[in-house]
Amino acid sequence: MDYSWITTTWTAIIMVIISSIGIYIAIILFTRLSGLRSFSKMSSFDFAMTVAVGSLFASTILAKDPPLIQSVIALGALFGLQIIVAKLRGISPLMSKIVDNQPTLLMKGSQMLEENLKSTKVTTDDVRAKLREANVTDLNQVKAVILETTGDISVLHSTDTSQKLDDFLLTDVKGWNV
Numbered sequence: 443m444d445y446s447w448i449t450t451t452w453t454a455i456i457m458v459i460i461s462s463i464g465i466y467i468a469i470i471l472f473t474r475l476s477g478l479r480s481f482s483k484m485s486s487f488d489f490a491m492t493v494a495v496g497s498l499f500a501s502t503i504l505a506k507d508p509p510l511i512q513s514v515i516a517l518g519a520l521f522g523l524q525i526i527v528a529k530l531r532g533i534s535p536l537m538s539k540i541v542d543n544q545p546t547l548l549m550k551g552s553q554m555l556e557e558n559l560k561s562t563k564v565t566t567d568d569v570r571a572k573l574r575e576a577n578v579t580d581l582n583q584v585k586a587v588i589l590e591t592t593g594d595i596s597v598l599h600s601t602d603t604s605q606k607l608d609d610f611l612l613t614d615v616k617g618w619n620v
Contacts, residue, residue: 447580461510465502468514469495472521485531485542485591491524515547542591547617549587558617562589588615 495517502513510540530537546558548569559566576597577582583599585607598607602618612618 450484455544457506461513463512465499465513465517467506468517469499471480472517476521476525487524489592490518493539494520502550505530543593545615546589547586547612547615548595549584549619551586552581555617564589564595569595586612586615586618588612 452478498508498513498516498520501508502510508516527537527541531541532538534558546562548555548558548562548564554569556567571596572587573581576599577596578599582603583601585600585605587596588596590596599609
């Protein structure tokens with residue numbers, strides 16, 4: 443019986459340890475140079491960056507290919523691209539529109555916005571769960587429920603029914619002027 447898929451050599455173990463340490467140090471250095479935003483979930487591009495770094499990290503540790511040096515160069519390229527896109531997003535509304543998702547209103551007050559739920563593929567059950575997480579006990583407490591650019595759902599609510607939402611909080615939220 444072939445046990446090669448569950449056994450290894452001491453050389454392979456040492457190489458995994460060296461690769462792990464090397465790529466770990468590279469990730470720390472690149473993160474320090476580019477900032478923690480590289481692992482944020484502010485946009486779909488940020489999410490893709492996090493997944494790519496994780497995949498590269500795993501590949502480097504567990505396989506001979508790519509070699510450590512190639513992985514560090516690829517990591518540098520990913521972080522460099524992250525920095526460039528972040529700068530372009532800051533100066534170009536078009537780039538921001540291409541890279542970023544737009545936050546979308548799912549509920550306005552106690553009213554579900556069915557078209558927005560359909561377009562974002564969020565179910566009423568998803569919203570109901572988020573309302574419970576936010577400790578909403580009465581739908582009259584709900585001011586707005588928003589699907590954020592990160593895919594998170596925010597629930598803005600208050601027990602004071604006379605309290606109004608500040609328009610600043612809803613700037614650029616698709617469907618707010620419904």
